[in-house]
Amino acid sequence: MVSAVFHSPLDASIAAKAAAQAALSSPSAAPLKVAAPAANASAVAPVVSARQPFDWRALWLRIVPPVLGIALLVLVWALVASKGNGIPTPAETFKQAITIFSDPFYSNGPNDQGVGWNVLSSLQRVAMGFGMAALVGIPLGFLIGRFTFLSRMFNPLISLLRPVSPLAWLPIGLLVFKGANPAAIWTIFICSIWPMVINTAVGVQRVPSDYMNVARVLNLSEWKIITKILFPAVLPYMLTGVRLAVGTAWLVIVAAEMLTGGVGIGFWVWDEWNNLNVKNIIIAIFVIGIVGLVLEAALIKLATAFTFEEVKA
């Protein structure tokens, strides 16, 4: 109903544009060519003015609901804080956040570093644990997907190990690696490997049989099958696995760092709890959430770039 209001100017401008294009694309009509740029220019102006209000409306509808959502969160938070149970109010926390983010990269020894350093060292651990998990998990997923024997061999192991809580792995890491940092990385590794193994394997098993029939008729070598058929067909599944794995890794790192200490966002949360600095804890929660959000969004963007229409269907 709303869009109907804009129909007539839009239609008119489309017609004008079409006329201009027709004039441009017909080489035989030489005299028309001279008039074409002028017609085109006059057509562009109404398009802009006609579309502008419509776009504002769409933008409005896109922005208002999320803003309302965040407002609701802040409202609930303010209500809880007003009960006087030690939770700082949103305004206080915001003020504190400004001080913290004005100098995110200071360093006063290992126990007092800026939030930037904390986030970066957490990300570094995630990158290492997750990177190793990808290096092992993706090829393993390919093998499990490709060979039924291996699938039957590994499936019970995966089913057994996957549901184990990340923190249960931490003592094993501490025991084997004799250090907090490698133990945290180990925990990330062991928790983020499963989504990649499982998704890659499922992707390989779900490669359309048509594509495999093409490979069989052409009698392609195993290398060609992997590079030209399996890998591109599995890529979207694999990237889903990667996305889930990064999400898990980011969840795990905070818990692991709380226990292992050192520099990192999880340790920072625990440290601020020991200082009874609740404002910083809330800021840390927001930072953790935003970093997770950014990681997720970046990987979704990556996944859509590598997904072909026909695979999605």
Added chain:
Amino acid sequence: MNDHLTSKYIAISGVEQTFKTAKGPFVALRDINLSVAKGEFVTLIGHSGCGKSTLLNLIAGLTTPTQGTLLCANREIAGPGPERAVVFQNHSLLPWLTCFENVYLAVERVFGASGRVNGMPAENKAQLRARTDAALALVGLTPAAQKRPGEISGGMKQRVGIARALSMEPKVLLMDEPFGALDALTRAKLQDELLDIVARTHSTVVMVTHDVDEAVLLSDRIVMLTNGPAATIGEVLTVNLPRPRSRVTLAEDPQYLQARKGVIDFLYTRQSHVEKLAA
């Protein structure tokens, strides 16, 4: 090449195909005996579910028969191979490769370093590219060579599939309802193109179809299958129409109409109880 081999280029004898299902064995095909001569165009026709595609897959080597033997050029068909190229029902192009790359994959396999093992020298990249270009030109798709399958129409995709199959210079061209998913006009155009290409390349073709007109227009012989389960060859009709054939002049040709009536009689009078069986 001796006469025996020429008249029995593909020899199918006593073939039976049984599938294991949850409800026990299902006999799809039984007692299939058929030979296809070199350069012959044979269509397999029958109601859906009668095992046409099963038979084609057996010739392709994608499945192995439970009983009986299939020979191609006097050698047992042990598995799929590029000498028996398949045009799939749903084109089966790889969506992440351009049309050119889809065809090149096949050309490279057959004529490149990995293909030529018995004496023939491997061709270099320029020759392989030339072959690919030629195959795409054959189906009139040179302008779409650099497009991906998602960017072209269904008819064009099917043509790329045909180009891929033809580019391999197969001994036998196997087509599984290649035009089934297309609209009538596109289908007619591709049928004419196929007639033209086959006349030039003298390919041996086995094609599955459920379209009576398509079968009569294209075939030298029409193999009609009875209804499944346990389908077998009910009748073989030889189409003696002279080539080149034109759909326009054939439309009123008595011989064409007679052949068409023969197929329709078989499909709708003698084998019409398909719904009853399914119920």
